[in-house]
Each structure stands twice: as structure tokens, then as C-alpha cells.
Amino acid sequence: MAADAVAFVKALGLEKIDLFGFSLxxxxxxxxxxxxxxxxxxxxxxxxxxxxxxGISGVGGLIQNAFQKAGETGKHPKHFLFFTETADGQAAGDAFLARLEERAEHRDAAARDETIGAQIAAIDNWGTSDAIDLSTVEHPVLVVNGDADIMVPTVNSFELAKRLPNAQVSIFPATGHGAIFQHHKLFAQQVVEFLR
Structure with a gap:
């Protein structure tokens, strides 16, 4: 996937980019x-x-559990994967999903089961891979997460910051994997400041 992303950036003729990566x-x-x-x-x-x-590998079980809870409650699986099960977390999930529906045109098609399976396999592969040496990455890095991420446990944010020599960490309280969606305005402010 990284090779494809590099090829895409080069095909666009871009010489320098700011890189954002969420989850996978x-x-x-x-x-x-x-x-x-x-x-x-x-x-x-x-x-x-x-x-x-x-805790990165084995996310398939979390996803199955989220789909089961979604079926039992009538909620979206993202309510259980991206947000905490507190009242505030679930309200943030509702608001996030409502924002997703605001765009009426040029929407992405829903991911097919094959695509979801390939993503789960890629996550599991990353989670069971040997560590890569990030000490040579001298770029400024902003690491962001919620303090209750179950998909990519929050401890990994701190581990990234230890391995990256020029990293800063921002952890949002009482939030899960979707911290950037729950606190989208604050996240946007942090991004603007970081990218200056």
C-alpha cells in the first residue's frame, strides 16, 4: 500500500507533502x-x-463483536469501534454518523466484504510484524489518539512517540479510536497549528 501511495504522489508531480494517516x-x-x-x-x-x-493484531474479533452489538442495538458498528460506550461517546458517534450523511453527492461506495477482509488481514499483518526502525524519521510528527482506543490501543501512541525522535503526542480524554471525529474542531485546530 505504501508503494502505491508513493507512486500516486509522484504521478501527481508533488515534490513535498504533509502526510496524514489514520488507523491502517x-x-x-x-x-x-x-x-x-x-x-x-x-x-x-x-x-x-x-x-x-x-494489541494491534486480532482486530477481526473486535469487528465481529461490534457488528453483533450493532445488530442487537440498531446502532452502527462504528459506535462500538470508534467511540466509547458512555453516553457522551455514543452521542459523539451519532453526531459523527450524521455528519457523514450530510454530503449528498460524490459519496464513496460502501466497502465490500472482500475489501474489509483485506483491511483486517493488513492490520493483523502489521500487528504481528517485526518493529521497524523509526529512529531515522526526523520529520516533525503529531501523534493523536483517544485515551480509550480499543482498535489500536492507546499505549501504541506513546510507543510511537518514543520511537520517533521529533514526535509530540495529543491524547483526547474519554474517547476511543475515533477521537479525531469526536473532537474534530479541536483536532483541526491542532493540525493547523502543527502544519504552520
């Missing part, structure tokens, strides 16, 4: 900057972790 995209971003450090100015990693990070 954060895994891709780490591999991207390892391949082509000269293309990258700054990096934002959200809800993600290092290769071989704690």
Missing part, C-alpha cells in the same frame, strides 16, 4: 516515509501504532 492509514504513512523521506515535510498519525504494536 497510519501504518501506510510510516512505511511511506521510510521509503521516500524526501517527499515528506510533516506527518500526522492518528489512532495508529508501530509495527508489532501491542
Amino acid at each position: 492509514g497510519g501504518f501506510v504513512a510510516q512505511a511511506f516515509v521510510q521509503r521516500e523521506p524526501g517527499l515528506v515535510r510533516k506527518i500526522i498519525l492518528a489512532g495508529t501504532g508501530p509495527a508489532g504494536g501491542e
Whole structure:
């Protein structure tokens, strides 16, 4: 995936980019900057972790559990994967899903089962991979997560910051994997400040 992302950026003729990776995209971003450090100015990693990070593999069971809870409650699986099960977390999930529905045109098609399966396999592969050396990544990096992420446990955000020599960490309280969606305004402010 990182090779495809690099090829895409080069095909666009871009010489320097700011790189954002959320969840699986954060895994891709780490591999991207390892391949082509000269293309990258700054990096934002959200809800993600290092290769071989704690609790990253086995996400398939979490997803099955979320789909089961969604079926039992009439909610979306993202309510249980991205948000805490507190009243505030579930309200944030409702608001996030409502925002997703605001766009009426040019919407992405729903992911097919094959696509979801491939993503789960990629996450499991990353979670069982050997650690990669991030000490050579000298770029400024903003690492963001919620303090209660069950998909990519929050401890991985701190582990990334230890491995990346120029990283800063922002952890949102009482939030899960979807911290950037629950606190989207604050996250946007942090991003604008970081990218200056």
C-alpha cells in the first residue's frame, strides 16, 4: 500500500507533502516515509501504532463483536469501534454518523466484504510484524489518539512517540479510536497549528 501511495504522489508531480494517516492509514504513512523521506515535510498519525504494536493484531474479533452489538442495538458498528460506550461517546458517534450523511453527492461506495477482509488481514499483518526502525524519521510528527482506543490501543501512541525522535503526542480524554471525529474542531485546530 505504501508503494502505491508513493507512486500516486509522484504521478501527481508533488515534490513535498504533509502526510496524514489514520488507523491502517497510519501504518501506510510510516512505511511511506521510510521509503521516500524526501517527499515528506510533516506527518500526522492518528489512532495508529508501530509495527508489532501491542494489541494491534486480532482486530477481526473486535469487528465481529461490534457488528453483533450493532445488530442487537440498531446502532452502527462504528459506535462500538470508534467511540466509547458512555453516553457522551455514543452521542459523539451519532453526531459523527450524521455528519457523514450530510454530503449528498460524490459519496464513496460502501466497502465490500472482500475489501474489509483485506483491511483486517493488513492490520493483523502489521500487528504481528517485526518493529521497524523509526529512529531515522526526523520529520516533525503529531501523534493523536483517544485515551480509550480499543482498535489500536492507546499505549501504541506513546510507543510511537518514543520511537520517533521529533514526535509530540495529543491524547483526547474519554474517547476511543475515533477521537479525531469526536473532537474534530479541536483536532483541526491542532493540525493547523502543527502544519504552520
